[in-house]
Amino acid sequence: MAEVFQSEGVRGVLHRPGAPNGKALALTHGAGSNAHAPLLVRLADALAGAGYLVLRYDLPFRQERAKGPPFPAHAARDREGVARAVAALRGLGGERVFAGGHSYGGRQTAMAAAEGLAPADGLVLLSYPLHPPGRPQQMRTAFFPEWRTKALFVQGSADPFGSVEEMRDALALIPVPAELVVMEGAGHDLRRGDVAGAVLAWLAREA
16 A cells, blocks of 8 residues: 655655555665656565565655756765665664665665664665766776665666676675676666565575
8 A cells, every 4th residue: 555655854655555564675776766766666666565664755856846866965865865765764664674765765765774774684776876877987986985875776787877896896896795696688777677576585694
């Protein structure tokens, strides 16, 4: 069952499982989207069906503006939004709370965890934007050596934000377990491949 959720700066949709397993996932969107992105809806529905409490939520920049990309200077506020979403799920009784997101949302989630703002039991990162398309010299990995939360990366083999080889090299910088699952033929939007199956399999092992 999905219901509108709003509390203490968090706005989104809460998916309550019919048979709760005590575990929860806070899930957010990319730079050009919102909590209603089809990828997030599909994943939330699949996870709720497997017993997970799922909150798909809007980052602060999207709460302020219905359209348009985030401002880099305000990224810290988005990370604070991640922290509030994780705290909200813990407040709802999540025994173990995972956090994740698509593209920009996943990056901010990972940074929030690395900064200690949003302590999660694991991270689910969909299409991590390793670098801007066509600019592999601008790697977004400076904080990877400080990473302390185990993570699942789901990446399309045709993602212009990071090739499979680049992702594998980058994950070697993370000093805790970080698993990469590749969706063959998928682009940044991950419209191809069983994303939900990959996430559920990882959570079953880690949760």
